[in-house]
Amino acid sequence: MSLDYKLKISIPFENNNQAEIAGNSLRPDPILKADEMTVDFSTDNEKLICYFQGVSDRVIRVAVSNVLDNIKTIIECIEQFEG
C-alpha cells in the first residue's frame, strides 16, 4: 500500500531541549497498524517536527489526534517541572 496521505506538523517549543524531550517521549510509542502508516519525529532547533504518512485520511486523523493529545500532556509536564 502506498502512503500517499501526508501531514507534517511543526510545534515551536521555547528551546531545543524541550523539543528533544518531547520527541524522545513520543518515539517509543508503538504505531498501531504499522502497515498502513508511519510517524517520524525530529527536531529543527526549537521545533518538534512530526511527520505522518498513511494510506488514507482516516488513519492520519486517528494518529494525529493521538500524538497531539500526547504532546499536550508532555507540555503540561514540562511546564510543571520547569515552572
Add this chain to the structure above:
Amino acid sequence: MNSPIAEYSSPDINKTLTAGDGPHSTNGKTTQISEFVTKAGGEDRDKPTEASDSQLGQLRAKITSLQDNINVFLTQRMKQVKDEGDIERRILDDGVDEDSD
C-alpha cells in the same frame, strides 16, 4: 514563540493548516466527550486544565485549536470520499436494476 502549523498533502490537494487567530483554549471542540453523553448527565472527567499565561500554556491552547482545525478538515475529506463512494454505488446498483428488468 511562533504558532504550531501543519502542512497536508495528498494525491489531489495540498493545504496548510494553522491554529487560527484565536482566542485559543485547551477545551477543544473536537476533543470533548460526545454531547449525547453530556446531555444524559455524563461528565468529562478527562477535561484538560485551563491554559496558563505562560508561553507553554499558550502553546498548549494553540495546539488544541490546530487539532480542531485538522480534525474538521480531515473529517470533511473522509465524508467527501464516502459521499463519492455512495454515488458510485448508487449508479452501479441502478445499472444492475436496469439490466435485471
